[in-house]
Amino acid sequence: MSHEPPVSLWPDPQALGPVTDLYELTMMVGYLASGMSGKSATFELFVRKMPTNRAYLVFAGLEQAIGDLLRLAFSTEQIEAMRRWPMFRGIDPAILDELGRMRFEGDVWAVPEGTVVFPGETLLRVEAPLPQAQWVETYLVASLAYPTLVASKAARVVSVAGGRPLQEFGARRGHGPHTGFLAARAAYIAGFAGTSHAEAARLLGIPATGTMAHSWVQSFPDEGSAFAAFARVFGASSTLLVDTYDTLEGVRRAAAIEPPIPAIRIDSGDLVELSRQARAILDQHGRAGTKIMASGDLDEQKVARIVESGAPVDGFGIGTELITSRDAPAMSMVYKLVELDGQGRYKLSPSKKTYPMAKQVYRRRDARGRFAGDHVTRADESAEGEPMLVPVVRGGRLAGPLPGLEEIRARCREQLESLPDRLRGLDAVPDYPLTYSEALEEDARRLMARGDHPEN
């Protein structure tokens, strides 16, 4: 059973229909086969619990999630394969034909990307015929949770960098080669200055940044000739990596290059100490304008320590820790049925209180413009503050143009500036006030009293 060519896992973007858990497809078929495909469902996406080490989240990933959702479809080949699967063998072929014609035709409301959000509040609401609303569960969670994790982690790094530019450097450490796109975008939203990911930079219009690898230096007879060759080719774009052999020797060689190079990068060792010594060497050589960039397994704690130390580091490259959101690589983002044909729905669970019915979230600010608390209401109620969920998709089409990446990034900046001081520190306790309207509490009580027969 060997084969050629190798199986590619970059699937056709026009056939993302089955890029999901099988049970979503099974349930879709089940709803179609049970005459329930006309039922109008409302599902809501939210985060159950704050991830480790976070006191706030930055919502990201919506543009790609929505773009893919509007193109969700099955190829003929996919439908034919499904007919042969054990669970679909007994199904009326007309039902799989219907699946093959399905598109997402519903409505989506969502919090805009770049918004600071908290567990327990609705971030996105889907209103669609039941099979369509079910279809998008896995896809939406997979598309939104990861960018939100990365943007939330990136915001923490930004918060301690004292305005120094940060570069996203993680491409090779992402979970597969596709991940770098999402990480580059999420980091940029949260305030990073650029990414090393060349194609993400091109597609998304993010500044691309890059220096050299140690292999460049090793490919020349000596470090001096490696530096000279690079500077000859790239001139004013040359950032030289100085730690291939002996870091301070490397700094001396970099300082000798004419005309002066714009920056050096140190990727290993004691970054505080080495940057101080490097600064002194550069200054002695009349290279006050040459900046020092630091990288090497950095996270927000290490960046904070370097910045607090007063070390002369002018910018940071952040890789592994950010792209894997290493201290919190997963999040309890869920997508739950809350309403069916106008009737509230929810899952009883002792440890997981949830609320039925379509919802809106209102955010109040204090006199200084800082976030004072969020209030969750039924979608048909109104309350004080700014409504956070806005229409994004109506009847399977974009409700309006999506914001551009710079607009999202600007929104995120304002949002982060509006955080209460007590939530800003790296060790902040997540205690943001979130309340539910009396109508929602009453809906929840009423359904709970009915036990496991919500409609009886």
Added chain:
Amino acid sequence: MSHEPPVSLWPDPQALGPVTDLYELTMMVGYLASGMSGKSATFELFVRKMPTNRAYLVFAGLEQAIGDLLRLAFSTEQIEAMRRWPMFRGIDPAILDELGRMRFEGDVWAVPEGTVVFPGETLLRVEAPLPQAQWVETYLVASLAYPTLVASKAARVVSVAGGRPLQEFGARRGHGPHTGFLAARAAYIAGFAGTSHAEAARLLGIPATGTMAHSWVQSFPDEGSAFAAFARVFGASSTLLVDTYDTLEGVRRAAAIEPPIPAIRIDSGDLVELSRQARAILDQHGRAGTKIMASGDLDEQKVARIVESGAPVDGFGIGTELITSRDAPAMSMVYKLVELDGQGRYKLSPSKKTYPMAKQVYRRRDARGRFAGDHVTRADESAEGEPMLVPVVRGGRLAGPLPGLEEIRARCREQLESLPDRLRGLDAVPDYPLTYSEALEEDARRLMARGDHPEN
């Protein structure tokens, strides 16, 4: 700067050339501009350090890594965009034209997928003209590290499951919607029985598995009618999720379905206690043939505890913990220049001893066939044991058909059965013997003595 349609991040698989760190492209241009593109380079990929909680690794991801590498190319659009980037503005347009024509034309040697491997040994070796060998660095690491992490974690779960079938359930918790493909495949290689990822199952020929979500149950007037409807549509393929409202009530309702259903799934609560009570209820109802499947934030530790308890769980669904490799979401896999035009190369670094020159790895087994130790040699040496690196690509083409997924899985099973007993436990200490040939030690000493001028 708002826009429509949304930017898609499923890039054209024919234009993966810049799906990499910018510095790889910068260095390629630099080598071309410096007249070094004819130099013959050897790079090697290896893992520096064993990740947390692991005593061995399962190498995976090679088929997709190689398949993509053979198609690496730039689109005209990409090259035109690069001409406008600051670092390339001063570059001779003919050099970017040359980049636009570049393909990978080198050789690749690699350890077969499904092989048990250890830090410090060469897993893959690229021999190619310098710019091409440099090009593939980010791509290869991003393509191999993650599947290896997942396969290695999956092998741990398999090792404690006592032969019970395991299903990969993580699609929504992967780092973006692309990741599920890689995870489903890696888990299957390591011995999982199937995946919930419908498209991964179809593309790769893995058994697809699925039950229902709580939303199915919530979409019906009561749990009994939800179960009956599902069983009516799916018959002998029906696994019923019993914990939407009250788990044991759910089990009683599932047990009442005629004809008997094949399985139930419990997704929350005390799985040991609930599975025992569920088993008793099922047996009392003459449902001895109905199996019990457990899921809900399971990892190898929890599976081990359930199995050790003797709880009547017949299979497990494993999601978040596996797809994020949560306890070890990253690994120090690196790709280093070891030889240039036949001369050894390596980076001096106090804490990171590496060896120059193209290498081979020989594995010795003891009398029982168990792995006794690996010995790393120069590629031109021979040694006792089985040579682990085999030719995969020659001159930019597959050296031969790649093994099929079942063959890889069978190889992995044999490999895991050949592990020394002391490396098998969940708390095993990573102490597998790895030695380097005297010729390699001598090469390393010789280069180190030359300090930072390896060729002087």
